Amino acid sequence: xxxxxxxxxxxxxxxxxxxxxxxxxxxxxxxxxxxxxxxxxxxxxxxxxxxxxxxxxxxxxxxxxxxxxxxxxxxxxxxxxxxxxxxxxxxxxxxxxxxxxxxxxxxxxxxxxxxxxxxxxxxxxxxxxxxxxxxxxxxxxxxxxxxxxxxxxxxxxxxxxxxxxx
Amino acid sequence: xxxxxxxxxxxxxxxxxxxxxxxxxxxxxxxxxxxxxxxxxxxxxxxxxxxxxxxxxxxxxxxxxxxxxxxxxxxxxxxxxxxxxxxxxxxxxxxxxxxxxxxxxxxxxxxxxxxxxxxxxxxxxxxxxxxxxxxxxxxxxxxxxxxxxx
Numbered sequence: 001x002x003x004x005x006x007x008x009x010x011x012x013x014x015x016x017x018x019x020x021x022x023x024x025x026x027x028x029x030x031x032x033x034x035x036x037x038x039x040x041x042x043x044x045x046x047x048x049x050x051x052x053x054x055x056x057x058x059x060x061x062x063x064x065x066x067x068x069x070x071x072x073x074x075x076x077x078x079x080x081x082x083x084x085x086x087x088x089x090x091x092x093x094x095x096x097x098x099x100x101x102x103x104x105x106x107x108x109x110x111x112x113x114x115x116x117x118x119x120x121x122x123x124x125x126x127x128x129x130x131x132x133x134x135x136x137x138x139x140x141x142x143x144x145x146x147x148x149x150x151x152x153x154x155x156x157x158x159x160x161x162x163x164x165x166x
Numbered sequence: 167x168x169x170x171x172x173x174x175x176x177x178x179x180x181x182x183x184x185x186x187x188x189x190x191x192x193x194x195x196x197x198x199x200x201x202x203x204x205x206x207x208x209x210x211x212x213x214x215x216x217x218x219x220x221x222x223x224x225x226x227x228x229x230x231x232x233x234x235x236x237x238x239x240x241x242x243x244x245x246x247x248x249x250x251x252x253x254x255x256x257x258x259x260x261x262x263x264x265x266x267x268x269x270x271x272x273x274x275x276x277x278x279x280x281x282x283x284x285x286x287x288x289x290x291x292x293x294x295x296x297x298x299x300x301x302x303x304x305x306x307x308x309x310x311x312x313x314x315x316x
Contacts, residue, residue, distance in 0.1 A: 003212075003216055004242055007209040007213060008173065008177065008205070009176065012180055012205065015204075029183070029187075033179050040175055041171070041175055044175075072172045116176075
C-alpha cells in the first residue's frame with residue numbers, strides 16, 4: 001500500500017528535521033539513507049525483474065524509468081534532455097508519490113524532500129558498476145510544474161582487487 | 167503501488183540510521199525507540215483515517231481490535247494477525263507468528279536483543295491507529311522467538 005510508504009517517509013523527514021537544525025544536514029542524511037537502501041534494493045530489483053546487463057546508459061535509463069520506478073513506485077517517469085554525449089539525462093515525474101499530502105513550510109525552503117530517491121538511485125547503480133551523480137533540478141513541492149531528476153554518468157567502476165592480490 | 171520490499175528497506179534503514187546517529191552524537195538508546203514509536207504513531211493516525219473513511223461505525227472495543235487484526239494488519243503487512251486474545255478487561259494480545267519486519271532478521275533466538283528496535287515503529291502504528299479511533303492505549307511488544315511476536 002503506497003500510503004504506508006508515503007506516510008512513513010513523511011514521518012521520517014519530519015523527525016530528521018527535528019533532529020538536525022539545518023536543511024542541508026537533513027538532505028545529506030536522506031541521501032545517505034537512500035544510498036544504503038539503494039545498495040540493497042538493487043538485489044531485490046534484479047531478482048524480481050530478471051533484466052540482463054544494460055549495454056549502455058540509454059538502456060539503463062529505460063530500465064530505471066519503465067521497470068524500476070513502475071515496480072516500486074507505480075509511476076513511469078519520462079526520459080528527456082539527453083546531453084549530446086549521451087551521458088546525462090533527465091527523469092521527469094509528473095507526480096511524485098512521495099509527496100502526496102505534503103507541503104513544504106516556508107522555513108524549509110532548501111530542503112530537498114525527496115532526496116532519498118537520489119541516494120537510492122546512486123547506491124543501486126553503484127552496485128552494478130556505475131558511478132553516477134543524481135540530483136533534483138525541479139520539484140513540485142517548490143512550485144515547479146513537474147519534478148525533474150538529472151542523472152549523470154560519471155564512470156564505470158572497475159572491480160578493484162585488494163592490494164597485494166593478483 | 168509501492169512495493170512491500172521498499173517499505174521494509176526504508177523501515178530497516180530508519181532503525182539503523184537513528185541508532186547510528188545516536189551512537190555518534192547525543193542521545194541514549196531509549197530516545198531512539200521513542201522516536202521510532204512516535205513516527206509510527208503519526209503514520210498510524212494518518213493510515214487509520216484513510217482506511218476507515220468508508221467503513222461503518224465500530225460497535226465496541228472488540229470490534230475495533232478485530233478491525234486492526236484483520237483489515238488494518240492485512241493492508242499494512244499483507245497478512246492477518248494469527249491470534250487475538252483478551253481478558254475482556256482492556257488487555258488485548260495480538261500474536262503474529264511470522265511478523266513481516268522480523269522474518270528477514272532471524273528465525274529463532276539469534277539477535278533477540280535487537281528485536282525491540284524493529285517493533286517500536288509498529289507499536290506506535292497501532293497506538294496511533296487506536297488513538298484516532300478514540301482509544302487511548304499503551305502498546306508494548308514481546309518477542310521470544312523470531313519471527314513470532316506479540
